Amino acid sequence: MEEFIGKIWHNWVTKAAGGHYPQAAVKLVDVEKTAGILFRAFGGDPGLKIAAATAEQHGARRRWLERLAGSNEKVSPARRDAETLRLPPEIAAFPDSALNRDLYLWLSAIAACDIAPEKPWFLRNQLAAASTLQRYPGLRPRYERLVEAHIASRIPPADMLPDEAAQEEALRQALRQPGSQAGLPPLTSKKSRPPQPILLWLVAADERSRGRVADPDEELPPEGSGNTEATKEAHKAEQVETPDNKTPMLAMFRAESLPTWAEYVRVNRAFDEDEDPNAKDAAKDLDQLSLTRDGQTAKSRVKFDLDLPSAAEDDTPIGPGIALPEWDYRKSLMLEKHCLLQPMIARDAEPAALPQALAATAKKLRGQFAALAPQRRWLKGQPDGPELDVDACVRNLADRASGHTPETGGYLAQARCERDLACLLLADLSMSTDAPISDSHRIVDVIRDSLLLFSEALTATGDRFGIYGFSSLRRQNIRFHLLKDFGKRYDAAARGRILAIKPGYYTRMGAAIRQSASILAEQPANRRLLLIITDGKPNDLDLYDSRYGIEDTRLAVHEARAMGLTPFCVTIDREAGAYLPYLFGPAGFCVIRKPEELPRRLPLLYVQLTRH
Numbered sequence: 001m002e003e004f005i006g007k008i009w010h011n012w013v014t015k016a017a018g019g020h021y022p023q024a025a026v027k028l029v030d031v032e033k034t035a036g037i038l039f040r041a042f043g044g045d046p047g048l049k050i051a052a053a054t055a056e057q058h059g060a061r062r063r064w065l066e067r068l069a070g071s072n073e074k075v076s077p078a079r080r081d082a083e084t085l086r087l088p089p090e091i092a093a094f095p096d097s098a099l100n101r102d103l104y105l106w107l108s109a110i111a112a113c114d115i116a117p118e119k120p121w122f123l124r125n126q127l128a129a130a131s132t133l134q135r136y137p138g139l140r141p142r143y144e145r146l147v148e149a150h151i152a153s154r155i156p157p158a159d160m161l162p163d164e165a166a167q168e169e170a171l172r173q174a175l176r177q178p179g180s181q182a183g184l185p186p187l188t189s190k191k192s193r194p195p196q197p198i199l200l201w202l203v204a205a206d207e208r209s210r211g212r213v214a215d216p217d218e219e220l221p222p223e224g225s226g227n228t229e230a231t232k233e234a235h236k237a238e239q240v241e242t243p244d245n246k247t248p249m250l251a252m253f254r255a256e257s258l259p260t261w262a263e264y265v266r267v268n269r270a271f272d273e274d275e276d277p278n279a280k281d282a283a284k285d286l287d288q289l290s291l292t293r294d295g296q297t298a299k300s301r302v303k304f305d306l307d308l309p310s311a312a313e314d315d316t317p318i319g320p321g322i323a324l325p326e327w328d329y330r331k332s333l334m335l336e337k338h339c340l341l342q343p344m345i346a347r348d349a350e351p352a353a354l355p356q357a358l359a360a361t362a363k364k365l366r367g368q369f370a371a372l373a374p375q376r377r378w379l380k381g382q383p384d385g386p387e388l389d390v391d392a393c394v395r396n397l398a399d400r401a402s403g404h405t406p407e408t409g410g411y412l413a414q415a416r417c418e419r420d421l422a423c424l425l426l427a428d429l430s431m432s433t434d435a436p437i438s439d440s441h442r443i444v445d446v447i448r449d450s451l452l453l454f455s456e457a458l459t460a461t462g463d464r465f466g467i468y469g470f471s472s473l474r475r476q477n478i479r480f481h482l483l484k485d486f487g488k489r490y491d492a493a494a495r496g497r498i499l500a501i502k503p504g505y506y507t508r509m510g511a512a513i514r515q516s517a518s519i520l521a522e523q524p525a526n527r528r529l530l531l532i533i534t535d536g537k538p539n540d541l542d543l544y545d546s547r548y549g550i551e552d553t554r555l556a557v558h559e560a561r562a563m564g565l566t567p568f569c570v571t572i573d574r575e576a577g578a579y580l581p582y583l584f585g586p587a588g589f590c591v592i593r594k595p596e597e598l599p600r601r602l603p604l605l606y607v608q609l610t611r612h
Contacts, residue, residue: 020072025092026100028052035108039085042136044112046582047329047547047554053078053086060196061155061164077203078107082330083547085111093199094149102142106200109139114202122174122184125201129178146200147175154196163188167195175200315481318343324511326475329551339511341478349500351492354456358449358599362456365603369460385411421527421610422464422486424520425454426512427501428534429469429481434503435535437595443535443572444503449599450533451483451498455490457603463610464523467494468516469501472508474541479505480515486523509538510552513567517560529609530560530567533602535595537579554583568609572598 028035028050036050053076066072076088087107091100113132116124133140151172157165166185174181175198187194323337354362379385381392389412396406433444451467458465469481481501484494513532520528538549560567569580569589580589590605592598 021092021095024095024097024100025090026097026104027090028087028104031101031104035087035104038105039108039112042109042112042132044085044108047551048080048083048085049578051084051086052076052089058197059194061160061193063155075197075199077197077199078111078201079203080111080114080117091199093153096149099146099149103146103199106139106143106146107202109136110200111202121201121204122181124204125198126174126178126181128202129200133178143200150199151175161189161192164192164195171195171198314347315344315479316347318345318482322480322515324478324514326510327552327555329548339475339478339508341480341511341515343480343482345482346497346500349493349496352496352499353492354452354495355449355499358452358456361600362453365453365457366460369457369603369607379413381408382411382413383409385409385413387412420525421529422520422523422525423458423466423529423531423606423610424486424516425451425465425467426516426530426532427451427467427469427483428507428509428532428536429471429501429503430505430507430536430539431471431503432507432536441596442503443595444501446572446595446598447533448498448501450602451501452495453599454602454606455484455494455498457606459490464525466519467498468512468519470507470509470512471503471505472511472540473505475508475511475544477505478508478511480512486519506540506544507534507536507538508540508544508549509534510549510556513553513556513560517556517563517565517567520565521563527610528565529606530565531606531609532567532569533571533598534569535572537573537576550579550583557584557588566609570598570602570605 032050039048039050040046055074055076057073058075062072076090078085078087080086085108087104091103093103094100109132110125110128113135114124114128115131116127118124119127129143133143154168154172157168160168163185164187167187170181170184184195322341322343324339324341326335326338327333328335380389382389389410392408393410396408396410399406427447429444429447433447434442436442437446455465455467464486465484466486467484469483470479471481472478481497483497483501484490488494509532513530516530520530538553539545540549543549544552557567567584567588569584570592571580571589572592572595574591574593576589576591580591583589592601
């Protein structure tokens, strides 16, 4: 009964306090795609991704009922930094859901027109709002409705201290007429509170959260291994020093002296190594996460890298390695010889036959692709050939009879029609491909079957093709696996190398694409297709797991197109729509929703890409 009455009281007092209308709430997941399209269409940085903003206490004055209900203490302000445009995870500030949705669109527009991000908050947002309304005057009616609704929900200046009221009047004037206020009046009283949050404006990005707090040499979990839902929740974080005495109270008594009945209860006891099942819920309740380095990392206890195989088990390097450049978007600079790519070939790959489970599918594909193989055809009117061209002979005889010289020969000759194209297939062999897709198959198994069937199909057409795989462990260890070279035929040895592939490490895609483009550009063909198979976005242990890797991969794709190649990405990542259009363009990729269909669909996709 107590909980029931408490719930009724909480719902009533929260509703009476106002400021939150759950029945008209609009969530970011519902407008994320629209907001992203609008942000980029209005000239925003296409490399920024849309994500949820963090909730933080604003410390502004609240109404009496709000303090009684304990509501409206926090707000999730919109902000943008070098990698992300963060918008509130939910907007329920107005009783009309259309206004809440318009607020999302306005925040996207003002972020795209943020012309002076280095200015103070008050001037920066006025300039951004004025620029938005000047460029896109059709937004003015929506903006005016948002301003009036937002001002109506704010505390009136008459209920504030004089200096707070002066600030509120200036803020209201700046909202109604952006650019009309040169500065915000200062607060003079010690009892004064900061102004209430402006829902229509951006806040400055937190300096402490702009960079990674983690150790750059620290080993991270393999890409794709985290919880997708958890990554959508944002937290503020700061790096702090390790306290000298973590548990000062424990020094006053011995824990062994405390009596307990837990020793005699037959339960499954947790170990120190077990994960806390309530850790995620505890993190949600924290306003700010504080991270520190305590020196107790696995690297300090284990002096070798468990990801690296021994020399006896590793693949065989081919040569000393290839130095490749890498694009640093922060400096707008191409870093020459920044990466070291090592071509490798499987050491223990034995020649092998096609697996029996793929024999029937391979036979069917060979029959279908045989129709694409070049066929011989007869050329008429040739000066020489094994047979006479009757039509040409009659025409030549008629020309001579009329006093003209024959213009064509009188023989038939056979000519072979060549398919003047080459394809390089680049497969992602990172650790994330070790993830299972069923009880009996992993992603790498599906990729292996796809490479085998792809090779069987292209052998029937006679097209030139090469197959390579890649993975990486930072910029100095990019592994480039040779599976089938352009100059060699597809045989049992190539099948053995494909069957020997195994997942490992990370996905430094830019260097792999540059090396593949260099190999493919040397092929004498009019059409050259660079086909990339992956299950995730560019990733590595250093800065490459951020926007740095996205921008480097995007430039590598543009370089490949400038060389006359056609890059195309095939992925099984369901969230690829958030980043692949920026990397490969709207028509430069294909998402396979069911990974088990990849072996069957990859050869058919090749036909669609090369039929014109």
